Amino acid sequence: MSEEGAPSLLPSEVTDLSEEVAMDQTGDVSYCVANSKTESATDFAFGLATPPGTPKAVTIKPDWFGSYFRPLRVLRPALPTLVEIINNRQTILTFRPGENITTLIPKVENYNMLVQTKNSIALPGEIVLRIIEEAINLEPTAVRTLSLVSKGFYTLVNTFEKSIVGSLILSDNGALTYTNSTTSPIIGTATISAYSVLEDKLTYKWYSEMRARAIIVETLSHHDIMFMDPGGNWPTLEIEKSELYQREVLMKKAGLLLLFKLADCIVGLESTSDIRGEQSRFLERLGETDLAILIACVELLGGNFKAREQVVCAERGEQLDNHDLTERMCVFEDKVQRFGPYFACAYLNGHLNSARRPDIWVMEELQQGLEDLNAFELGYTMAFASLQSVGWRIFMHKMGTTQSNSWNEAKKLVEVEMAGYKL
Template sequence: MLRSKQGKRIPAEVCLNIVEQALKDDPKSIKGFVTISKDFNLLLKRYERSLVKNTLTPGINLHYNLLPSCANPEWVKNASPCSYRWLSELHMRTKHDSLYLAEHRMSLMWGSTWPLFPPRPGSTYTTPPEYAEFNKHMRMLKLQGIELLYEIADCTVGLKTGRQVDFMHELEPLELAKLGIMVVALSQGYDDLHGSLVEHLPGPVKRERICVYKNKLLRYGPYFAIAATKNDPWVTTVIDEGLNELGAFESSTMPWKVSAPSLQSQLWKILCQKVGCSLPDGWEKAKELVEEDLKARALDV
């Protein structure tokens, strides 16, 4: 246990309070504490769950694993609920990764194609204050979409498509709209960033790459998009594997083969079923739902 400069033993309660405050500032500080002594390490293990819970803000789901943030999530053990690693992962998402992706040009949403924050009468959002207001609401929309991407990846730890589809069925239409719009934005951003690398390919092949990218984005969550912004080879490997699987399926002559619907097609199908529109109208309906939400938020300010 810790001792003061005078050699007096510091009570466990005081030690735990010190650790708790340090965890609130930076969960990675636990790495330093566990090396202090064997007894101190045992104390931290004994009170791990309570220390983590005390550092969290209300409303955090304490009962699901988190997909690890790394180049290839399948290589790393998942973060168990209320563990120090789980807390560090949560902190990394909210304080770093989500903000990074929301502010990166890969997630750009600008123009009539995307949901528009309802302007005030006569406003074109060309002055700095007006643009700042628009940007604030768009940033919030992106963060909400990114959070949903984390959740859909976490609900199965990126392994089973069926449970991800179940998760989408549980979402409200507005949540599905935000998730779908975020996937489209990040896939278009990926195409804008890396399109020059595949410009020699035929149009159908390019479209297949984007379709695979969307599905992998729904499977692995925001990490996949973040890795793409950093030109991580893992992204190319995953997309190539997806294209090979698609090619193998299409070239199969087995008459009984049945293709499982892709995650992105399931997303739009579920949204359209919930709002009662056709698939071709799904995008406009998603925009409408999000614009209504943005307008309601503006009125609440």
């Protein structure tokens, strides 16, 4: 590595690059860039299809989210064909009025040698950037791999970081709608147990966090841990099952967005009293419908967690009565509101990440919560009321309702909101 942190592999060492372009049946363009000298050390696969005769491709390794969550790929405009690139050499990206990528690229030494065709025709810098964009779109953590291709790639990736991320956001097709992407700073979930804070938007780390959150939202909104039972008389909308499911998913995503906001509002706070106070004020600022959706989603997560734990404990031969299971559920609900939707995902799938094992962190948090609850019940310590109970009190005050019918009132508001969604 150089003093600036760039790889020692210089552009002159990677001029022998080969590139193939193929069109699949949907019209997507696939790029495969490989260093023939190293065969596979710096090989990459972009897109969906690979034409015959291309160099062996090594898929860019996903981060640990991608290893066990449903893959998410933002649909982006197809890259130009090779003929269009060579004949037109048109400017693809524009950054500021009067200044385009063609005027900025020469600042990167030997940029035109980063990618070549098999006939040694250098691709223009703007196309190289589009390839970089597509790689990051397919897998946000590809930034690390791309930076190691050559010093030229390292410089290009870092010089145009904000522009690349901005372009990805503009063409995300709504994939980041439920990730709280408009707020800054936010709490990063990639190192949740250490609790990192992301200050700046339009950075690769921030974009990777948004994509990870989008995967979390997709995972939870379709998982049985947020299952709504129509047989239990809720929801009561008399529509086709397929349409009802779509409306349920939209409601769940709206609730998960509110949970992200609830977790992000405590950035910079450390003491429990400060955190609980800020989250309580956040709940106070919500309207009746949003508060009902948030409360309902937490109830869904908690109720399905309890049912899941009952089955798991029975399989392990553990004897837990309803009181013990209810205590676990209350602690789980409180942690989900404290750490956001990530906590629920880590509970479900954390064991699949053998390197970090976030499920162990989840179990430690749940155990600590149970110990704190027991200490409070025995009169050893003081404790805050659960955030879910705080939310219910705020809801009852806003609606002027009582505890006995507050759940029915919340469900009515949620159903009205679900019925109004545009599919």
